[in-house]
Amino acid sequence: MEDVSPLKHTPLHALHLSRGARMVPFAGYDMPVQYPEGVLKEHLHTRTAAGVFDVSHMGQILVRPKSGKIEDAALALEKLVPVDVLSLAEGRQRYGLFTNATGGILDDLMIVNRGDHLFLVVNAACKDADFAHLKNGLGSLCDVTMLTDRALIALQGPRAGAVLCELWADVASMRFMDVAEADLHDVSCIISRSGYTGEDGFEISIPTEAAVDVTQRLLEHPDVLPIGLGARDSLRLEAGLCLYGNDIDTSTSPIEAGLEWAIQKSRRADGERAGGFPGADRILAEFTHGVSRRRVGLKPEGRAPVRGGVRLFADAEGNTAAGTVTSGGFGPSVDGPIAMGYVDAEHAETGTRLFAEVRGKFLPVAVSALPFIKQTYKR
Amino acid sequence: MLKFTEEHEWLKIDGDVATVGITEHAAGQLGDLVFVELPEAGSTFSKGDTAATVESVKAASDVYCPLDGEIVEANQAIVDDPSLVNSDPQGAAWFFKLKLADPDAAKALLDEAAYKELVA
Structure with missing residues (x-):
């Protein structure tokens, strides 16, 4: 039966329409697949200048340790991901995977150490399941909260740094996978130097009420075009990055997927916190015996x-x-x-x-x- | 005689040969084309058969044969430069010429006014 539940809108929905976007259903949201410039031009513009992407459909989740100690949240999350979360320094981000008992991949995500809590960004289509998985796995030790009052945008491309610098000069000191809190247009945003295009760039979490203002400020820059999901997909494919549901899913292991690099030494066999995540038996065996x-x-x-x-x-x-x-x-x-x-x-x-x-x-x-x-x- | 199909093809019919392409509306909906595959001259198709394939960055789409007939020529120019389909879909970017098995069958296709109403 066809899913007839109404599509959700991101805080930038009206802005997409005003820019002439062609909208499509994606993970339950009405999202821009392309703007009048078209996928080809949007893609090339991102590689030569800068593009802004609305990724507000993705899940933004806070994991706050009840003890107040970030180590407790890190160790609790390590029970669900084959990632070294404990060594993640404050203001740093790391790629991760939720694995299942058979060593498949439930979702991929970004994990940020925000000092007194962890900030996670997960895929739109998986966010409700991820949230339940986190509540179930960490609920006794951590408060797990899905943020519903923030937009998320990505600014990507070789001009991204210069463009963002005009709103916030300190951005120049950030390196890949650094995360900082900064006022953009007098609104407190969480900025990470990362993305899904292979280019330098930023992902910016913005309070909903300021999302349109900040995004419009970026779009006013002559180097910046809005970019739809079509070019987002061709950019990530050229960059060799996995799309959850296509390239990785519950039937693929991290080793089959070539994501060994996301499993740090401390979580591998002979590491100080070896295993202890779902599917560890299979995944650690695949490091030794291959796939x-x-x-x-x-x-x-x-x-x-x-x-x-x-x-x-x-x-x-x-x-x-x-x-x-x-x-x-x-x-x-x-x-x-x-x-x-x-x-x-x-x-x-x-x-x-x-x-x-x-x-x-x-x-x-x-x-x-x-x-x-x-x-x-x-x- | 200029005719159209509900599948967004146009046919310019001269005697028993139809020059066939996709409409401006279709080209706009498909977006930037990056690949075109055309039928070989001499091949025969029934109405509704897949005669050609066009691909955008995102997706592949079939182009159907609008009537029964035999391909007498394919337009190599759009194979060499698929973007021509976006820039001049109802002119230089014709797809193929089709020798109609039954030229009278074309009368049942849409005229320009009916097609414009369809995509309005």
């Missing part, structure tokens, strides 16, 4: 895009299955089709030639290193 399939980049040799769901074969006749594409499309900066997907370990080496079944043809694709573009984070 039967891996997430890889895929570069089609021709011009035809190869999209999510397309099957991959080791031979041009389609006799030997080799894997499946999970995300694919056209990379405007690469100026050609790009994709990622899971392939059997024996086909995962960079340079391996595979064949993608598209409309009855078997198109050659090369296993390719990720990302497809050079990331330009300010480290």
Whole structure:
């Protein structure tokens, strides 16, 4: 049956409409997929200047230790994520994953140490489940609160730093994954130097009542265009970043997904806090014994895009299955089709030639290193 | 004779050959095209068959054969430069020429006024 519940609006909904956005349903929200400039121009503008994205549909969750000690919140959260949260310094952010008992991925998220509490940003489609999962897992030790009174925007691109600097000069001292609280337009915002495009940039949590003002201030800058979900997807794909629900889900382990780097040494076998997260048996065993399939980049040799769901074969006749594409499309900066997907370990080496079944043809694709573009984070 | 389909194709019919493309409305809805796949000359299609494929950054879409017929020519220019479909969809960016099995069948298609009403 079709879902007929009304779509939710972010605090920037009217602003999107006033900018001529084409709106689509996404994770229960009415969201801009593109503006009149179009996906191609929006994508390229983000890579050469700066773009503003509305990501207010994502979940913003506070985890506050009842003891008042941030270590207690960090250790409690470590029971749900294979991440070293304890060593995360105040004012720093780290990528994380909620795993399940079988070592699959429930969601991916950002974890911030805000001094006396943790601040989490989770995917829109998973936020209610994540919130329940956190309440259930940490509720006895921490107060878990979903923030419903804040918008979230991303400012991304090589000009992002200069643009934000005009509202708040101290931004220049921030490095990749730093998080600071700052007044933008006389409103207290939480700013992290991070994003989902492969570019330098910022993600800014803004109180709802000031969201339009701050966003409009950024959009007034001649270097800045509003960017929709269409370009957000092509930008993250070029950057080799996973989209939850496409490239990672409950059927994929962090090791299969190539996300070992998100599991710090302290949580691996022989680490000081080894294991102790859901699915640790499988995930730690995969560090030692390897996996039967891996997430890889895929570069089609021709011009035809190869999209999510397309099957991959080791031979041009389609006799030997080799894997499946999970995300694919056209990379405007690469100026050609790009994709990622899971392939059997024996086909995962960079340079391996595979064949993608598209409309009855078997198109050659090369296993390719990720990302497809050079990331330009300010480290 | 200029005709249209509810699937947003236009046909410019000259004798028993129709030049077929997608409408300005369709091109606008699809957004920036990055790939076009056209049928080979000599191939035959029934009305409603998928005759061509267009892809934007985000998605692939089928272009249907508007009537029964045989492809006599495909427009290589839009394969070489798919953005032509966005800039001149009802002119230089025609897709293929179709030799109609039954030219009279075209009479049942929409005229320009009816199509404009459809997309209004």
